Amino acid sequence: MRAELEIIKQWIKPGSHLLDLGCGQGELLSYLAEHKDISGYGLEINSEDISACIKAGVNVIQQDLNSGLTNFSDNSFDVVLMTQALQTVRRPDMVLDEMLRVGKESIITFPNFGHWRARGYLAFRGKMPVSKFLPYTWYNTPNIHFCTFNDFEKLCRQKNIHILERTVVDSQHRDHWWVRLWPNMLGEIAIYRVTK
Amino acid sequence: MPATIPEDSVGLVEPQTLHFDQPLALACGRTLPCYDLVVETYGELNADASNAVLICHALSGHHHVAGYHSMDDRKPGWWDSAVGPGKPIDTNHFFVVGLNNLGGCHGSTGPSSINPETGDLYGPDFPMVTVKDWVVSQALLADRLGINCWAAIVGGSLGGMQAIQWSIDYPERLKHCLAIASASKLSAQNIAFNEVARQAISKDPGFHQGRYREQGTIPKRGLMLARMVGHITYLSEDSMGDKFGRDLRKGKLSYDFDADFEVESYLRYQGEVFSESFDANSYLLMTKALDYYDPASDCDDDLSQALSPAKCQFLVVSFTTDWRFAPQRSREIVNALVAARKSVDYAEIEAPQGHDAFLIPIPRYMDVFNAYMGRVLSTIPALEVDNAS
Numbered sequence: 001m002r003a004e005l006e007i008i009k010q011w012i013k014p015g016s017h018l019l020d021l022g023c024g025q026g027e028l029l030s031y032l033a034e035h036k037d038i039s040g041y042g043l044e045i046n047s048e049d050i051s052a053c054i055k056a057g058v059n060v061i062q063q064d065l066n067s068g069l070t071n072f073s074d075n076s077f078d079v080v081l082m083t084q085a086l087q088t089v090r091r092p093d094m095v096l097d098e099m100l101r102v103g104k105e106s107i108i109t110f111p112n113f114g115h116w117r118a119r120g121y122l123a124f125r126g127k128m129p130v131s132k133f134l135p136y137t138w139y140n141t142p143n144i145h146f147c148t149f150n151d152f153e154k155l156c157r158q159k160n161i162h163i164l165e166r167t168v169v170d171s172q173h174r175d176h177w178w179v180r181l182w183p184n185m186l187g188e189i190a191i192y193r194v195t196k
Numbered sequence: 197m198p199a200t201i202p203e204d205s206v207g208l209v210e211p212q213t214l215h216f217d218q219p220l221a222l223a224c225g226r227t228l229p230c231y232d233l234v235v236e237t238y239g240e241l242n243a244d245a246s247n248a249v250l251i252c253h254a255l256s257g258h259h260h261v262a263g264y265h266s267m268d269d270r271k272p273g274w275w276d277s278a279v280g281p282g283k284p285i286d287t288n289h290f291f292v293v294g295l296n297n298l299g300g301c302h303g304s305t306g307p308s309s310i311n312p313e314t315g316d317l318y319g320p321d322f323p324m325v326t327v328k329d330w331v332v333s334q335a336l337l338a339d340r341l342g343i344n345c346w347a348a349i350v351g352g353s354l355g356g357m358q359a360i361q362w363s364i365d366y367p368e369r370l371k372h373c374l375a376i377a378s379a380s381k382l383s384a385q386n387i388a389f390n391e392v393a394r395q396a397i398s399k400d401p402g403f404h405q406g407r408y409r410e411q412g413t414i415p416k417r418g419l420m421l422a423r424m425v426g427h428i429t430y431l432s433e434d435s436m437g438d439k440f441g442r443d444l445r446k447g448k449l450s451y452d453f454d455a456d457f458e459v460e461s462y463l464r465y466q467g468e469v470f471s472e473s474f475d476a477n478s479y480l481l482m483t484k485a486l487d488y489y490d491p492a493s494d495c496d497d498d499l500s501q502a503l504s505p506a507k508c509q510f511l512v513v514s515f516t517t518d519w520r521f522a523p524q525r526s527r528e529i530v531n532a533l534v535a536a537r538k539s540v541d542y543a544e545i546e547a548p549q550g551h552d553a554f555l556i557p558i559p560r561y562m563d564v565f566n567a568y569m570g571r572v573l574s575t576i577p578a579l580e581v582d583n584a585s
Contacts, residue, residue: 054511059541060541
């Protein structure tokens with residue numbers, strides 16, 4: 001988490017107005033408020049996480065991402081963020097459209113299903129991958145739309161979404177030279193900065 | 197009756213009456229020459245008067261928010277679940293003020309008071325009061341109590357409307373606004389329910405154009421009906437189902453028009469109790485104040501614009517089965533605050549109890565309430581502990 005925050009921090013201009021989708025306990029917004037003097041809101045549906053945000057002084061709004069962002073007007077945020085939640089929404093493509101409607105740009109992070117370990121798990125064991133990082137089995141996982149980096153980038157091309165920056169890291173959010181050589185095989189998490 | 201006072205209660209409390217001599221100009225164009233406000237306070241005001249919390253009451257509420265007036269009281273104040281030592285509005289840390297609003301019938305100047313200009317009861321001549329007027333009178337009360345800026349103003353339902361109005365009219369005088377199960381304006385359906393209540397009262401033969409007291413009577417049936425209709429709308433279908441189902445009072449149908457079902461006798465009882473404790477003219481006034489409230493109407497129906505003067509932080513809370521002040525109404529407030537870039541937290545509490553949920557200590561609700569009040573507390577200096585002894 002820490003390393004991911006560091007990477008995202010570099011992409012946020014001081015004083016930005018942000019919307020964080022699936023903000024959890026508000027770590028990212030707290031961190032950016034401390035270091036970048038940002039304003040904004042987190043959206044969350046988990047009740048414990050909402051209480052934790054309120055306690056921490058993070059502005060949190062209870063809202064289900066699957067119902068859209070229709071209550072926010074066009075370009076009302078500098079950046080709309082979504083860390084590790086794209087694969088959990090019912091229609092990631094529509095959420096992506098909405099993010100780039102209400103925000104001038106978006107930062108998205110998600111796990112890579114094309115990582116060699118996931119490929120190996122499915123190829124050799126014939127089962128959906130279960131790992132320390134993705135500990136769920138197929139029937140109870142909140143991750144209902146896994147994709148690979150290549151899948152995501154193809155979707156961006158189809159929607160004319162420009163990828164401004166991409167950082168690919170391992171599950172500890174470390175950046176390795178060999179990951180950069182073959183990201184879709186060796187990278188575990190990607191952090192994208194995109195715009196329309 | 198409490199055999200002993202519970203530890204998390206503010207204990208035995210006493211209301212006090214404050215008299216205001218300065219005339220109060222009202223939104224309706226009329227002026228109250230002078231008036232009384234009845235208040236109760238709990239906890240201690242700190243040295244710089246920064247720990248004060250104002251509780252605004254809803255339609256049938258009053259100044260008696262928490263604790264007991266005597267050991268013979270059947271029930272504590274109306275929001276005892278939220279106010280007391282260790283409760284969300286923690287009287288170990290906060291100085292809490294509850295009042296009865298103008299136009300009410302629990303001691304503050306209202307239709308059952310004497311009009312000093314005529315020497316007679318005000319009755320139906322009491323001027324129409326609005327949420328804005330109440331907020332002005334509450335600000336004058338704050339002056340009297342030496343409170344320049346409230347740590348928080350808290351209200352449910354109609355009380356939430358007052359808290360919101362404070363943030364617009366006196367942005368410098370509150371740090372936090374908590375609007376619970378509230379709305380920025382009533383819907384047509386909501387106004388319709390209030391109109392049924394008013395018609396029930398004013399068409400009662402005992403109403404006498406509001407001069408019932410001079411006739412030695414009250415419009416009891418009208419008040420009962422008004423409360424029965426209201427009460428139904430404060431509960432959800434599920435909560436009524438859980439509480440009463442189709443249970444029969446005598447175990448079998450009576451084949452007459454007496455109350456067969458438990459829910460019928462419950463409503464009759466609630467109506468009966470209410471009709472004996474609430475003034476009909478006050479009820480008419482309070483429901484009108486609800487209907488009239490719409491701060492956006494001053495700003496081309498742009499609520500975000502109306503809220504733009506606010507400087508405080510907001511907590512908005514709604515309850516899933518509340519259909520009188522539905523979650524959608526709270527979301528309208530939240531969306532307007534977001535558009536105005538104000539600090540706001542919003543929680544939608546899963547609760548079967550309907551509108552009444554805001555008075556019930558539902559664990560997740562109390563969790564959110566505690567978390568937020570903890571945040572309010574974190575910015576004010578602690579009460580000085582008396583170490584003299």
